Amino acid sequence: MALLTPLEAEALALSLRVGLVSVVISLPFGIAASWLLARCRFPGKGLVSGAVHLPLVLPPVVVGYVLLLLFGRRGPIGAFLYDSFGITVAFTWKGAALASAVMAFPLMVRAMQLSLEGVDQRLEAAARTLGAGRWRVFVTVTVPLMAPGILVGIILGFARSVGEFGATITFVSNIPGETRTLPLALYTLTQAPGSDWPAARLAIISVVLALIALWASDIAARRLDKRLRGQS
């Protein structure tokens, strides 16, 4: 007897896929944004910071609606993507990943910005005097030293993506097998009478998934921390 019903397995797999893809596509942008906010001074920095953090304070439905306007088949970006590459984002799992990425972005940037601000720039200067150019310093000194923040950003981003509801349902709707992730499946069940137990099972799966993510990040963080304190 399988541990999960086919519906549960489908929702779980979809959630994991959406979570992973959203983290992977937003990670480079997240690092770039955290660099911009932690290290650079330029006019309009407050606006950039505000834009990055906006999804944190906006109602998710608004974010989903804006995404729909921009990325819908007739939206400026959506039309371009479809005409040039034949990619449809709205009402597909790719759109769910995009919505999750946007919603998770501020959390991710926040964590990475904080750890980047804690990176000792004197170590970067030392690396420069040893003949390393800016890019090599970034890859060999800055990124390893901000690794705990990157890790936290990934975990937070992933957890937020897996739990995303409002923007997702607004942008890509609730299509079984395509955009019906765990929270959407749970919501659907709570709308149907007599589905208390299946709903509870989905809730338990969500809790277990969250616990595994926390546990994994805790172990990784402890290892990294020891490494960064320069101990064997």
Place this chain on the structure above:
Amino acid sequence: MIEVDIEKRLGAFTLAARFTAPAQGITALFGRSGAGKTTLVNAFAGLLRPERGRIALGGTVLFDAARGIDLPPERRRLGYVFQEGRLFPHYSVRGNLTYGQRSGPPRDPALSFDAVVARFGLAALLDRRPGDLSGGEKQRVAIGRALLADPQLVLMDEPLAALDQPRKAEILPFIERLRDLGIPIVYVTHAMEEIVRLADTLVLLSEGRVAAVGTVEELTGRLDLRPLTGRYEAGAVIRTSVAGHDAAFGLTELAFPGGSLRVPRLDLPPGAAVRVRVRARDVVLALAPPAGLSIRNSFAGRVIEIAPDRGPVIDLTLDIGTAPAPVILWARITARALADLGLKPGSPVYALVKTVAIDRSSYGRRDAAPEPFAESELS
């Protein structure tokens, strides 16, 4: 040749430094904290951009504001040993050492990985991580790391300041080993002891300006520079060589033009070049050659200059050398003694120096040491 002529404003502080110094041996930047030493070295390394001016090393222009030249730090080929070591915590000692290594064999076989590891005693540390090292070990790794990047010159910013006295004594011989490789060093310090021990050329910095440049012997012999070279610790530095040992009494005789100085035994071969600092307050003056005194070192000379000091204590400089080669010594006596002895510039005097006043912090060995010049050899 090291050529520096730069201006840099940092808040209310302005560095306006201009000097040239030979690019060989150890050039010490000496001054109080806040004199601009670190700012100057950072500008040299390319970590700070001066508002105007020029920095060149051996004909290579590193920075020239007028011509728009500003080589990035990674292209200046300068090693930099920082006060706090700045080892990368996420690499092992080996990873730190190889970080700046260039591909291909080094110019000098003495700069190969194995040679540097042997020279600085790093073999046992290679697999350790920086967090597990003592302060002294960290600085040795930092020196090795800078050296393995095959630098044209090594900058050292108070590499001993963060260490306690025993650790300092542990590192000093390794800095001498670095000097003996023939790579020029710019060494920042505010400790006269390190200057006497290490420096060839002295650049005196005061409030962001270069007050004087010259050899250590020259500058420490100048009365007008006393406020900068340190008043209480004031003293002349004399160039000597080991003339012989007195095994029976455990003494070493250090010869200089015009005399010889007996000091507690030094474990050095005859002929070894040694620099000695004689503090002004350890010199006694007499009008006649002394008799019946315990002091063994007595030098005939004459007064050169009497500092225009007001107060109970007066510094004066004496020449105790022979005619073409003056040897400057300082004496600090009371104004009362000066009046009683009736000393004037040109007056003949005898300068007496207690042997035991010359301690281990008074020496610097000038020629390449085959073995590190360990503190134990000096005591």
